[in-house]
Amino acid sequence: MGDFNSRVGNKNDTNTNVIGKHGEPICNSNGTRMIDYCVMNDLIIANTFYEHANIHKFTRVAESRNEKSILDYVLVQRSNRRTVTDVRVQRSAEIFSDHYLVIAKIKKTTSLPFKKAKEGNMQNRNDSVKTYKLREEETANRYQDGGEDGRAILDNKRGEAGMSVESYPVFHLHRGSGRSYERAAVRRSGHRKM
Numbered sequence: 001m002g003d004f005n006s007r008v009g010n011k012n013d014t015n016t017n018v019i020g021k022h023g024e025p026i027c028n029s030n031g032t033r034m035i036d037y038c039v040m041n042d043l044i045i046a047n048t049f050y051e052h053a054n055i056h057k058f059t060r061v062a063e064s065r066n067e068k069s070i071l072d073y074v075l076v077q078r079s080n081r082r083t084v085t086d087v088r089v090q091r092s093a094e095i096f097s098d099h100y101l102v103i104a105k106i107k108k109t110t111s112l113p114f115k116k117a118k119e120g121n122m123q124n125r126n127d128s129v130k131t132y133k134l135r136e137e138e139t140a141n142r143y144q145d146g147g148e149d150g151r152a153i154l155d156n157k158r159g160e161a162g163m164s165v166e167s168y169p170v171f172h173l174h175r176g177s178g179r180s181y182e183r184a185a186v187r188r189s190g191h192r193k194m
Contacts, residue, residue, distance in 0.1 A: 006030040006034040007026045007028045008027055008045055009027030009031060010023035011048070018035050020045075020050070022051045023070060024068075038075060043075045046075070046076045046084050047070060047074055048070075049087075052088050052089075056091075059099055059102055060072070082107070084105070085106070089103075
């Protein structure tokens with residue numbers, strides 16, 4: 001993202017939920033700007049939420065001046081806060097800089113199945129339509145017939161809403177037609193787990 005030379009302090013310095021209580025005690029003007037940026041974009045500074053020894057906390061050390069600081073950060077969407085399990089400095093990685101490598105451990109999330117679907121719809125995120133079956137002439141003909149059924153359903157919905165084809169909102173047509181074609185494909189060719 002860039003080198004802002006930001007020092008954001010810790011939770012004792014501000015009353016925002018952007019930073020945790022395990023940062024460094026110093027906050028500079030660039031750090032204040034970074035905190036404001038995080039507040040505006042609903043981000044957190046993940047480094048400051050995990051307690052570590054100083055050797056695993058400070059990202060830059062200038063031993064000649066006896067100076068230690070945290071200048072490199074991992075910014076995470078607040079909604080993804082629980083996916084980050086740890087952020088620490090890896091001092092053994094030699095990157096030819098006075099900054100140390102910052103490593104974030106991220107928990108892998110698994111996809112959850114959709115709610116129980118109605119008959120003919122996709123069952124969960126890992127299902128797909130058996131499109132290879134559409135190469136068979138009989139299945140292709142059945143699918144085309146199913147598409148006609150879908151258009152008839154849309155025409156009925158337009159009539160129930162008391163609208164003509166021209167005045168029915170386009171996004172309703174698109175959403176409805178996509179679902180009807182999906183249902184037709186699943187009914188005609190089945191679905192398979194990925």
